[in-house]
Amino acid sequence: SPAVNKPKTPEPAHVGFVISKGSNLSDVAEGLNAAGVITDKQAFIKEATKQRINSHIQTGTYTFTVGENYQSIIRKISEKPSGNP
Numbered sequence: 001s002p003a004v005n006k007p008k009t010p011e012p013a014h015v016g017f018v019i020s021k022g023s024n025l026s027d028v029a030e031g032l033n034a035a036g037v038i039t040d041k042q043a044f045i046k047e048a049t050k051q052r053i054n055s056h057i058q059t060g061t062y063t064f065t066v067g068e069n070y071q072s073i074i075r076k077i078s079e080k081p082s083g084n085p
Contacts, residue, residue: 014064014065016065017064019059019061025053043067047070047074051074056078
C-alpha cells in the first residue's frame with residue numbers, strides 16, 4: 001500500500017533580532033514582543049532583572065525562535081552572539 005504522508009510538524013519560526021548600542025532591557029523586551037518571540041514583556045523583564053543581566057546586554061544580531069524560553073533568550077543576549085568577534 002502507498003506510504004501515508006504524515007503532516008510534518010512545522011518548524012518553529014526563527015526571528016532575526018538586532019540589539020543596537022544603547023538598548024536597555026525594556027527596549028529589548030519591547031522588540032522581542034513586537035517580533036513575536038515573547039508574549040509577556042513584563043514577565044521577561046522581571047526574569048532578566050532577577051538574573052541581573054540588565055547591565056550585561058550585548059549588542060549584536062541574534063536569532064531567536066518564536067516562543068523561546070526566557071532562560072535561553074537571557075543567556076544569548078548576555079553573551080556575545082556567535083559570529084561576532
